[in-house]
Amino acid sequence: MIIIIPYRTTLVRAGMISLCCLAWAGLMALAYRHKVLRIGLIAATAATGLLLVINNSRIPDSDGLRRTFVERLEDYDGVRYVYGGENHRGVDCSGLVRAAMVRTLVEHGVTSLDSEMLRSAFTLWWHDTNAIQLGKGANGLTLPIGDGSPMPMRAAQNVRPGDLAVTTSGSHVLAYLGNQRWIEADPDVAHVQIVDLNTSPIAGQEVLLVAWRWLR
16 A cells, blocks of 8 residues: 555555554464564564654754755656655655655654654654645744745745745745755646756746754
C-alpha cells in the first residue's frame, strides 16, 4: 500500500498502521515456537517503543537537515503529478515538500536516536497540510522568513536551500534548491520539475516565504 497508493488520507494512513500491526502480530506468531526469535522480536519492539516515548530531544542540526531535505526533494524530480499524492508513485505540490521533510526527519531521528524528531515525523505524516496552511504557519510547523510580507519571487532575499515559497493565492508551493533553482510539482506539466528562476515565468509571482521550523 505504501508503494502502490500515492494518496494519503486519514483512512489510508490508518490502514497502513493497521497493516503494520498485523505484520507484527504475524511475525510474533511465527516466532512463538522459537525462543530466541521471540525474545529478539519482543526486545526490538520494546526498544522501539521506548525510543518513541522517552524525551531525549536534541538541538537539531539545521544545516544537516537542510542538506538532507534538499536531497530528498531532488529524489522526486520527474515524479508524476497526482493531486493528494505523497510518494514516488505520485505527488502534488504540498505533498512533495511534506514527504521530503518526513523522510528527512525520520532519517535524522533514527541516526541520532532523537525521539522528538521521530514523533515530529509521524505528526507531519499523519496531519495533512496544504499550501495555504503552510503559508500561514501550519500550526507552528512553518515560520515566516523576513517580515512575512508577500513579494515577487525574483525579489526574494536571504533565501536558503530548503526554504519554501507559497503563492499568495495559496494554490501552490515551491522549495528552493539553491543557485536560483526551485523544485515544484506542477499540475500543468503533470510532473515534478526543477525550474531556473532566471528563465522561468514564476519569477514574477507574488509569494510568501516560509521555512520548516526544524530548519530555522
